[in-house]
Amino acid sequence: MSWRPLRGVLAVALLTFASGGIAGAAPIQRGTEMKTLCVGRFLLDVPAATAIQPGYVYARKKVETSTSVSAEAFRQRVAARTAALKAARHRSGESMWVSEIRFDDDAVLLTSWVSDSSRAGHRQEMYVLDPAHSVQYLVSGETEAAKLPAAIENYRALRPRISYRDPNSIPTAAGFCIDSGFIAGNRINSEEMTIGLRPRAYPGARMTLMSYVTGKPDQPLLQRASDLPPEYAAAAARMRNLRRGERNVGPIQGQEILAGAEEGGRRMYAFLWESQGRAESLQFPFLSLQLLTEDKAQAPAFRDDAEALGLWDQVLGSLRLRSGAI
Known part of the structure; x- marks a missing residue:
């Protein structure tokens, strides 16, 4: 089982954007307490009131x-x-x-x-x-x-x-965090995770964190645009770039494309960050963070671009390898 094809729709839509201006991010405007999740071999900070849908694969x-x-x-x-x-x-x-x-x-x-x-x-x-x-x-x-x-x-x-692990605890031993559990060890294997996140403070927004140990890293996100079919251009035409370029998270090298649109008085966002990782590495697997807003949500997820970028930067910026994980 693998969730690797999940990169498809969001990636191809974002990759067809023309280069745009750079928008700076502001801190999150809503008072939102954060909590730390142990997911796989990584830690991620998310708003405390976040619904989590985990998916894990370990050794196939x-x-x-x-x-x-x-x-x-x-x-x-x-x-x-x-x-x-x-x-x-x-x-x-x-x-x-x-x-x-x-x-x-x-x-x-x-x-x-x-x-x-x-x-x-x-x-x-x-x-x-x-x-x-x-x-x-x-x-x-x-x-x-x-x-x-x-x-x-x-x-x-x-x-x-x-073994059992309290979901709020952070282990110190080498191993892979799963939902309410822990798998000890640090041998190279085909471990994967797909974590769905729905922060309740931002109704209609959903985020997805993906990771898998890769045998052959793909081309960087921004370099794949020329290989995409033209039919995605129409979907991208109504979006505008908020930010696009290199985005390293600590020692993790990556790139991001952040886009938004306003239609019928509603703001919509599609954000994507990827790190292609290194071959056969637990420390540097393929990593991806996505954020999408739903067109049919009863209320807009974000008041403005600054709030959307603020949440994105706080969550993405918190991604790090757990100490002792490897």
Whole structure:
């Protein structure tokens, strides 16, 4: 699973803008208390009243968190999933279920066929419970059927590295923050994250932070404009540049394109910042921050350009590698 295509629509729209003037940013005009999020191996400051929609991939495995899960509910979930897999039929006539392995009292790995027509691939689902905090983690992925023993050992090794983390706490050990959890370690892997942010103080505004370890960095944001199709020019024509150019965040090299428009008395914004990162680097992965406002929101997200730029600069400027993360 990967969220890398998410760069598409916003990037192609912004990249078609002609170069414009530079607009300076002012501090956020609304009194907004900030809080620090630990996301992946990075920290980000966002308005305290922000709804967060996390998405994580670690070692090619999707990681999902459920809260308020009792030990009994955990057992019921695993039993229900096992029963569903055993009831589902493969085209061979056998069930979709392949095996169940209990690593300990609070962790079980279920293996099934990846589809009802294939014998070449398996799907693994590892259920892990932290009974002290009633938090469940579901780690899932796909592997070749011929590599099942190695896949099982991979999950077995991953299980003790997953632990509960208070969402408001900042770990000091090497590892990868997930939703209400932590995966210890600093080996190079295919870890990714997509974090959706909706700051309630700015209704109609949504931000997205993306990151993934890249094998081959792409061209910088501003250099990709010439490769884009002309049909995006119409969408970009109604927007105006607020700021465009190099934008480094601490040691992280990046570029930004910030655009806005006013239509029917409503202000709309589309901001994009990217850092292409370095090959096979946990410290410098691909990073992207996006901000969009919704046309149909009941109230404008920002009073003016200065307020929009102020929020953007405060959030983007806070992005940093967590101390001890690597």
